[in-house]
Amino acid sequence: MKYFATALILTSLLFLTPKVVAQEATQVSTQSEQKDIDVVEGLLESNKSDFKAIPTKDFTRPKNQQQKVEYLGVQTQNFYTDLGAVQRNYMPKMGRWLLSGGLTLLPSDSFYRTFGLSFKTSYHFTETWGLELFGSAFTSAARDEVAKIESVQNLDISNLSYIKQYYGLNIYFNSMYGKTSLLGKKIIPFEIYQTFGIGKIRTQNYESSAFQIGLGDLFSLSRSTTLRVDLTWAFYSTKNYVNEQQAANSIFLTISYGRFFPEPNYR
Numbered sequence: 001m002k003y004f005a006t007a008l009i010l011t012s013l014l015f016l017t018p019k020v021v022a023q024e025a026t027q028v029s030t031q032s033e034q035k036d037i038d039v040v041e042g043l044l045e046s047n048k049s050d051f052k053a054i055p056t057k058d059f060t061r062p063k064n065q066q067q068k069v070e071y072l073g074v075q076t077q078n079f080y081t082d083l084g085a086v087q088r089n090y091m092p093k094m095g096r097w098l099l100s101g102g103l104t105l106l107p108s109d110s111f112y113r114t115f116g117l118s119f120k121t122s123y124h125f126t127e128t129w130g131l132e133l134f135g136s137a138f139t140s141a142a143r144d145e146v147a148k149i150e151s152v153q154n155l156d157i158s159n160l161s162y163i164k165q166y167y168g169l170n171i172y173f174n175s176m177y178g179k180t181s182l183l184g185k186k187i188i189p190f191e192i193y194q195t196f197g198i199g200k201i202r203t204q205n206y207e208s209s210a211f212q213i214g215l216g217d218l219f220s221l222s223r224s225t226t227l228r229v230d231l232t233w234a235f236y237s238t239k240n241y242v243n244e245q246q247a248a249n250s251i252f253l254t255i256s257y258g259r260f261f262p263e264p265n266y267r
Helices: 002-046 144-152
Strands: 096-105 112-124 129-142 163-182 186-203 207-220 225-239 245-261
Touching: 096 225, 112 163, 112 245, 129 186, 163 207, 186 225
Parallel strands: none
Antiparallel strands: 096 112, 096 245, 112 129, 129 163, 163 186, 186 207, 207 225, 225 245
């Protein structure tokens, strides 16, 4: 009996000892982990003041509405007398003079090669409207066809009329602005305009009133210089080879160089 009790105690110790050791080991491990967690939390609390929160944008806040500008009283206020309209116009014309001069040809003359010099002076009241004075002087030479008619058919055609002078007044109307490219290297602003007016045409034997309409183009070389191309169609009266009055018309092609005065206001 004594030996049985002793064996029972030894057996109990064998089974209970590992369980107690495991519980103690688990308790020690838990205490160690808790200690590590406490250390980390202490470090985070000590460095918390060094961190700054990243500001976030408030997308819910309504945007400020732009104030409306009143233009009704602009012209009546002395403070705004220097205001000007903002335009995509490289070479302004309003309030400026244009002086131009160049060469004029008459491609419509069938019997004479007629060419001469042309001069124009214009004033522009606005960017659209202006007045223009012009004058041209011509010289003529008979074409080869005239010489053949005189030599072969033995006819005298010296009474055929040719223009010697042309001058008058035009109304200038600008209808279109644009830009073109020069060989893909430079942008040249231009404007297309129309002219219509009255004038005087003097031939070698007659002087007549004329009515003319025209189409032209201004190519801006700078803000004050321009290359000008004009095509004008004039209607007038002249006398034929038997000295009878008859209606006539001629086309004038003019290429000229022009300059505006004074210089524009740079803003």
